[in-house]
Amino acid sequence: MKVAIVGGGISGLGAAWELMQHGHEVTVFEQEERLGGKLQTTTIDTVQVELGPDSYLRRNPSANELLDHLALSEISPAASKALLYTSTGTEPIPAGLNLGTPLRPQQAMANHLVPPSARLRAAIGALMPSLWPSGPSDDLGAIVANRYGRRWADANVEPLVGGINANTIYGLSAQTSAPSILHAPPPAPSSGAAATPAFGAPSGGLSILINQLQDALLAGGCTIVTGSPVQSIERRGPSDVLITTPAASYASQRLLLALPADQSASLLGPLFNEGHSLLSTIHYSSVSMLISYSKEVLPSRLLEVSGILVARDLGLLTTAVSIASNKWPGWTAQAGTLLRISTGSLYDRRHLRMADTELLEALTLEANQILDHQLPTTWNRIVRWNRSFPHFRPYHAQLIAKLDADLFDRFHGDIGVTGAYINGSGIPTCIATARSRAQQLVSA
Secondary structure, eight states, X not given: OEEEEEOOSHHHHHHHHHHHHTTOEEEEEESSSSSOTTOOEEEETTEEEESXXXXXXXXXXXXXHHHHHTTOOEEXXXXXXXXXXXXXXXXXXXXXXXXXXXXXXXXXXXXXSSOHHHHHHHHHHHXXXXXXXXXXXXXHHHHHHHHHOHHXXXXXXXXXXXXXXXXXXXXXXXXXXXXXXXXXXXXXXXXXXXXXXXXXXXXTOHHHHHHHHHHHHHHTTOEEEESOOOOEEEEEETTEEEEEOSSOEEEESEEEEESOHHHHHHHHTTTOHHHHHHHHTOOEEEEEEEEEEESSOOOGGGTTEEEEEEOGGGOOSEEXXXXXXXXXXXXXXXXXXXXXXXXXXXXXXXXXXXXXXXXXXXXXXXXXXXXXXXXXXSEEEEXXXXXXXXXXXXXXXXXXXXXXXXXXXXXXXXXXXXXXXXXXXXXXXXXXXXHHHHHHHHHO
């Protein structure tokens, strides 16, 4: 079957890989000159840097399956100790929690981020979660605050899960953003065995994954068209979809849009008002990052720290400081300190109003404050990812189910959608979602 995929990020490439395994004729269209979207590894002054995500969660095996298929080796962070910066300074983030929620009462009682009364409240929630069922609610913040207490939610869950989503946990879909909190896994038995690393990355950077996947697709007969934005789509009849670019038009039997929600809405709009309306309700957060390198090393107290999250109630621009030179020592070919300083969320857009020079100065000052150490800078770079994190409102899954049903009613299975806005924005989730939706598209 001839299948066109619009979008050459990890979702589009994951879908193409799935289809190629089953002998379909695939063409991928990407408006940029390069593939990979936000997955972008570069080298600055002999230092390897990820300009977007730097790793993926290994809990979902989809990324590891792809690495195995491409014969790529995997590395794990060398440092995994995380801190939280609060009004009283930096505190270690307790290990063993489930996205900030306790699996055992003992974990709650040992938590130093909240006062004793809040620890007791969370311990009761961990011991008897049935006392506070989530009920029909899909609001993550409300569920966590109800089960473990508001103090616990704000101190332990908000900086982590809110930071991961460039959002706040209040008004965020639990089912889509943190299903493991709704269905907490049983506590792992204590043993002397080393814990499996939670995060992984391809040796050589995430662009290696994109480049090797591109090579494998081309070798399998996939056509990849870059630097050519799709201007319009048209379904002329059953299994007859026309894709138009500035250079040419392409006929296909099936079409998968692997784009952000707003871009899919624009292409579908002339054909499908209902889909345009649904997709237009999905909002996005914008984030920025300061990448900073110093030839000086950090003081010994920070050498085992992978990163520092920032408590939301401080009002700082900075949401996290990742010490990349500790976390990924292979990135640097020389002694020194590499930092990735993040800012921005759905409700904090101050960085969007700041010029690069102003943002660089502000984030540098805050990083010095958070680290309690001033590093002389060798070089800096501001990276901006506008409209890059989809916002999953409560009951997001129901919105997607309605979108899918309306799409099928309108196009009888000839046109489908995938992307980070469907089930979650992590790399493994995007790959798994794209593969599943590619299978559904050719099975319709």
